[in-house]
Amino acid sequence: MATLLQKNRIRPSSFAIWSILAFFIVIYGVPLLWLFLAGTRTEGSLISDAPLSFGSFATMKETFLNLSGYNDGQIFQWAWNSVIYTVGSVTLTLITCIPAGYALAMSEFKGRKFILIMTLVAMITPSQAIILPIFLEMSLLGLTNTYGGLILASSFFPFGVYLAYIYYATSLPKSVVESARIDGCGHFQCFVHMALPLAKPLVALVAFFSFVNNWNNYFLAFILISDDSKQNLPVGLTTLISSSGALNPQSAANNLPVGQPEAIQAAILVVLPIILVFLFSQKYVRSGLNAGAEKG
Numbered sequence: 001m002a003t004l005l006q007k008n009r010i011r012p013s014s015f016a017i018w019s020i021l022a023f024f025i026v027i028y029g030v031p032l033l034w035l036f037l038a039g040t041r042t043e044g045s046l047i048s049d050a051p052l053s054f055g056s057f058a059t060m061k062e063t064f065l066n067l068s069g070y071n072d073g074q075i076f077q078w079a080w081n082s083v084i085y086t087v088g089s090v091t092l093t094l095i096t097c098i099p100a101g102y103a104l105a106m107s108e109f110k111g112r113k114f115i116l117i118m119t120l121v122a123m124i125t126p127s128q129a130i131i132l133p134i135f136l137e138m139s140l141l142g143l144t145n146t147y148g149g150l151i152l153a154s155s156f157f158p159f160g161v162y163l164a165y166i167y168y169a170t171s172l173p174k175s176v177v178e179s180a181r182i183d184g185c186g187h188f189q190c191f192v193h194m195a196l197p198l199a200k201p202l203v204a205l206v207a208f209f210s211f212v213n214n215w216n217n218y219f220l221a222f223i224l225i226s227d228d229s230k231q232n233l234p235v236g237l238t239t240l241i242s243s244s245g246a247l248n249p250q251s252a253a254n255n256l257p258v259g260q261p262e263a264i265q266a267a268i269l270v271v272l273p274i275i276l277v278f279l280f281s282q283k284y285v286r287s288g289l290n291a292g293a294e295k296g
Helices: 004-007 012-040 043-048 057-068 074-106 112-124 127-138 147-154 158-171 174-182 186-197 196-215 218-225 233-244 262-296
Strands: none
Touching: 043 233, 043 262, 057 074, 057 262, 074 112, 074 127, 074 147, 074 158, 074 196, 074 233, 074 262, 112 127, 112 158, 127 147, 147 218, 158 196, 174 186, 186 196, 196 262, 218 233, 233 262
């Protein structure tokens, strides 16, 4: 009996872990649950009913029709633009970040430490601080208000370079690369045949963080894209909701049928793809996060 009680006794470390998990579930999980439930309710029930009460699927459908009916389905164009921007930026990020991180981890060349330091500086520099130079650069290249300009600007992802550097520095011994070099393999062959096949967890991790960063891209898209038909989902929906007065009735510029339920469903449209991508890729994201720790 004493042994059974001892086994069932909660250790302080386990209690601390579960307490932290419960705290984050309350802080982040409950608001997310409210968001999805509120999307099924009317504007009146949002005020009168219990916070976590469920409305009806008919109300949810009507709310979505109101939202999607704006300007003959403008939100679908914004959603497609977001897909184009995100896929293009993630692809370009992977093409540049993975080889750059490998080169910094496996090669010794003049200026290597300086590049690493500047990568760290770029990581901690607020994006607002470099938005003006980026805009001037894109303007000089004639890429403002274009798909390619936003994709090129959004693919700048120093965090991905640093992740790749840490991964290869801890997971791929330099002696293996040096042996391959002695056997006649060039840098490109070593990367393609040795480093890249080992980088599946790294690719998943960088792709996920880049996807989240680009799907939620608001400020850069707001500055570089002025054409309403080329806006992404966050910018387009924010403009629509602001002009409709859903959050502030006094600021309404017209009589659009967009209220608080529509604003909530707009938020769901932005959040839902991130949740789905994480659920489908969490296995690879976890392995990427643990790869360096397991092999370091």
